[in-house]
Amino acid sequence: MADRSVATVRHMIEERLLYLLVWARLTQRFTVTAVPYRRPAEGSAIVDFRCEECDAELMLEVKSAVLLRKVQRRRLWTAVVAFGAGVAAGVAAVLAESAGLVLPLSTAAGKWTLAAIVLCPVVGAFAAYGWWHESGVELHAVEQDVAQDRAGPHTLMDPAVGFAERWHRSR
Numbered sequence: 001m002a003d004r005s006v007a008t009v010r011h012m013i014e015e016r017l018l019y020l021l022v023w024a025r026l027t028q029r030f031t032v033t034a035v036p037y038r039r040p041a042e043g044s045a046i047v048d049f050r051c052e053e054c055d056a057e058l059m060l061e062v063k064s065a066v067l068l069r070k071v072q073r074r075r076l077w078t079a080v081v082a083f084g085a086g087v088a089a090g091v092a093a094v095l096a097e098s099a100g101l102v103l104p105l106s107t108a109a110g111k112w113t114l115a116a117i118v119l120c121p122v123v124g125a126f127a128a129y130g131w132w133h134e135s136g137v138e139l140h141a142v143e144q145d146v147a148q149d150r151a152g153p154h155t156l157m158d159p160a161v162g163f164a165e166r167w168h169r170s171r
Contacts, residue, residue: 068136086120
């Protein structure tokens with residue numbers, strides 16, 4: 001894992017959605033700010049910077065490689081266990097049905113089996129998405145609305161490396 005890297009933060013300038021009967025087109029215009037950072041040896045570090053478009057004060061929270069792997073491992077195991085529990089519940093229901101046992105929904109076993117079959121893949125999908133997209137870099141606004149933990153029109157682009165370097169070399 002790279003010790004030094006560049007995060008790309010975009011500032012949304014305009015977003016338009018065009019509907020034409022059964023077709024829709026989303027057009028987004030934004031500017032980007034490249035933020036170089038260094039991953040700390042342990043824990044997490046804060047990198048302060050200003051948006052080049054609106055001069056808003058923003059910060060990146062950068063997790064260490066050890067902490068990042070710990071978070072990724074936890075999300076991966078959650079996904080594996082959730083998918084496994086859903087498959088096990090489905091197999092158990094099929095085996096019970098083929099053996100002539102009835103699992104009516106009026107019983108607790110029937111309700112738990114149905115809940116596991118339906119909800120475990122959903123939980124597993126969310127955990128797998130979080131595992132796949134976890135980069136160890138989070139964007140926060142310094143002066144943020146108390147009701148929302150958002151950075152206004154700013155978002156962290158994924159993947160963090162590559163686009164910002166090409167963008168700033170071409171300017």
